[in-house]
Amino acid sequence: MKGQRFLGLAYLAPYIIGLLVFTAVPFLASLYLSFTDYDLLSAPEWVGWDNFKKLFTRDRTFWKSLNVTLLYVFITVPLKLAFALFIAAILNYRLRFINFFRTAFYVPSILGGSIAIAVLWRYMFASEGLVNMALGTVGLAPVDWFGDPGNALFTITLLRCWQFGSAMVIFLAALQSIDKSLYEAAAIDGASKTRIFFYITLPLLTPVIFFNLIMQMVQAFQEFNGPYIITQGGPLKSTYLLPLYIYDEAFKKFDMGYASAIAWVLFVIIMVLTLIAFWSSKKWVYYAGDKRS
Amino acid sequence: MDMQAFNDAQAARRARLMMLQQSIRYVLLFAVGLVMLYPLIWLVGASFKTNSEIFAGAGFLPRNPTLDGYIHGWQTSTPYTFGRFFWNSFLIILPKVIGTAISCTLAAYAFARFDFPLKKVFFVSVIAILLLPNVVTRIPQYILFRDFGWLDTFLPLWVPSALAGDAFFVFMLVQFLRSLPSDMEEAARVDGANSLQTLLYIVVPMLAPALISVCLFQFMWTMNDFLGPLIYLSSVDKYPVSLALKLSIDTTEAFEWNRILAMSVLTIAPALIIFFAAQRYFIEGISAGGVKG
Numbered sequence: 001m002k003g004q005r006f007l008g009l010a011y012l013a014p015y016i017i018g019l020l021v022f023t024a025v026p027f028l029a030s031l032y033l034s035f036t037d038y039d040l041l042s043a044p045e046w047v048g049w050d051n052f053k054k055l056f057t058r059d060r061t062f063w064k065s066l067n068v069t070l071l072y073v074f075i076t077v078p079l080k081l082a083f084a085l086f087i088a089a090i091l092n093y094r095l096r097f098i099n100f101f102r103t104a105f106y107v108p109s110i111l112g113g114s115i116a117i118a119v120l121w122r123y124m125f126a127s128e129g130l131v132n133m134a135l136g137t138v139g140l141a142p143v144d145w146f147g148d149p150g151n152a153l154f155t156i157t158l159l160r161c162w163q164f165g166s167a168m169v170i171f172l173a174a175l176q177s178i179d180k181s182l183y184e185a186a187a188i189d190g191a192s193k194t195r196i197f198f199y200i201t202l203p204l205l206t207p208v209i210f211f212n213l214i215m216q217m218v219q220a221f222q223e224f225n226g227p228y229i230i231t232q233g234g235p236l237k238s239t240y241l242l243p244l245y246i247y248d249e250a251f252k253k254f255d256m257g258y259a260s261a262i263a264w265v266l267f268v269i270i271m272v273l274t275l276i277a278f279w280s281s282k283k284w285v286y287y288a289g290d291k292r293s
Numbered sequence: 294m295d296m297q298a299f300n301d302a303q304a305a306r307r308a309r310l311m312m313l314q315q316s317i318r319y320v321l322l323f324a325v326g327l328v329m330l331y332p333l334i335w336l337v338g339a340s341f342k343t344n345s346e347i348f349a350g351a352g353f354l355p356r357n358p359t360l361d362g363y364i365h366g367w368q369t370s371t372p373y374t375f376g377r378f379f380w381n382s383f384l385i386i387l388p389k390v391i392g393t394a395i396s397c398t399l400a401a402y403a404f405a406r407f408d409f410p411l412k413k414v415f416f417v418s419v420i421a422i423l424l425l426p427n428v429v430t431r432i433p434q435y436i437l438f439r440d441f442g443w444l445d446t447f448l449p450l451w452v453p454s455a456l457a458g459d460a461f462f463v464f465m466l467v468q469f470l471r472s473l474p475s476d477m478e479e480a481a482r483v484d485g486a487n488s489l490q491t492l493l494y495i496v497v498p499m500l501a502p503a504l505i506s507v508c509l510f511q512f513m514w515t516m517n518d519f520l521g522p523l524i525y526l527s528s529v530d531k532y533p534v535s536l537a538l539k540l541s542i543d544t545t546e547a548f549e550w551n552r553i554l555a556m557s558v559l560t561i562a563p564a565l566i567i568f569f570a571a572q573r574y575f576i577e578g579i580s581a582g583g584v585k586g
């Protein structure tokens with residue numbers, strides 16, 4: 001389309017304005033703010049590395065919160081993805097009612113981060129709630145889910161694993177697109193089902209595993225609704241994830257500079273892990289038609 | 294034993310094994326399905342229970358069904374009923390969904406059908422926004438909206454989306470549009486249609502299935518959104534249902550569980566109804582682009 005070089009830009013104009021005003025400028029502004037002391041009332045005051053120094057040397061809440069966040073992400077994401085892949089692999093057999101199961105498993109994801117589900121979780125894991133009653137009927141002792149710092153974080157992990165549906169739907173779509181002749185060839189060569197899964201299915205799935213891994217990780221690092229409603233960060237800050245800490249510093253204490261510094265630390269962690277994932281993907285992600293195959 | 298009988302016995306054994314494996318899969322899927330759906334079934338059942346019954350057993354059927362929770366929960370402890378909060382949610386969602394659909398279509402049209410300066414850079418920015426954690430831009434955005442005088446209005450919730458700020462939808466529509474042939478558009482252009490007419494009369498009808506997915510996902514996410522309204526809205530008369538539910542947890546007497554459960558059911562009802570009415574679009578949308586959630 002010659003002579004229309006700028007027509008595309010015209011159609012893109014709303015996006016470009018949004019990109020600049022609501023993403024690019026705030027992104028840089030937040031970096032600037034992290035080096036300031038700013039309470040919204042007087043102008044930001046440049047304090048150099050002070051926020052970061054305080055964060056890393058004197059702020060025990062930050063270390064606790066960082067610890068809890070990493071623990072949460074490293075438990076939740078693999079657990080959720082493994083479960084999603086496992087169920088998708090089962091659904092991929094020729095079963096009846098596959099649409100019914102797919103829908104049933106997807107419903108919790110639709111409700112996503114809704115407050116109602118967090119409320120439900122609070123009731124379910126209460127000391128006399130559904131979960132402890134269920135444990136009782138199979139003869140197990142009730143668990144103090146919210147009183148014990150060792151357990152509370154796990155209830156949020158369970159909530160997010162319960163919502164494995166969207167990752168599962170992506171896995172299932174990828175599984176169904178695998179060329180059936182590959183399986184037939186392997187079966188003729190006498191490969192067992194386990195071998196077929198690990199040597200054919202899994203390598204072909206690595207691109208979607210990679211995609212799901214990145215998306216779920218970025219999301220898990222920003223978990224807010226779950227701990228905010230279910231545990232309020234407690235007990236003993238055992239569910240006080242960094243987004244909660246940032247929220248408290250920014251919108252309760254109005255310490256915008258310090259909150260921005262925490263946000264940037266969180267951002268750098270996410271970015272480094274994402275880059276590691278991208279970098280390592282060259283070693284484990286298989287793309288069809290690739291020379292390395 | 295002759296060869297024929299041996300082979301038959303082998304085949305029968307293999308068939309039995311297959312049957313057994315298949316049964317195990319069904320049992321497993323039903324068990325997982327139960328775990329997925331029982332909390333929701335229990336939630337609905339418990340919302341009709343009396344407060345003394347809610348923590349008295351794991352069953353979901355209320356012994357003495359009562360609408361008490363709904364009647365009192367609807368009234369809330371504020372001067373407004375839940376009707377007001379549903380109306381607010383609607384006022385937030387409708388412009389946001391329309392703005393998203395229009396702006397993301399324009400952006401996708403630009404990316405998929407035009408060549409223009411810096412196209413690659415802008416497309417990389419879509420991916421970058423997709424991966425950028427919101428947590429890092431949130432504080433400057435808040436300050437920006439404060440300077441605009443938009444705090445405690447719906448504008449901070451509407452405008453970024455109306456400028457194609459939800460990069461995921463742009464990405465999804467670009468992928469979809471690229472997969473469609475452009476013969477029809479070229480024919481229209483030969484017939485003298487300009488690019489806007491082509492967009493409206495040829496591209497939008499072809500994009501319709503993907504656009505429906507976009508609208509549905511945006512509806513769900515906005516309905517469930519909690520942090521946005523929490524930060525930007527301060528007067529109760531503007532609260533959407535997610536905030537109102539949190540408010541009723543904080544203000545309802547500790548033992549009035551059925552009110553909160555009843556309102557939880559109401560807040561997830563619209564999302565569930567829409568999901569069951571249009572699940573095809575969700576599953577297709579999610580399988581096509583991959584999605585968060």
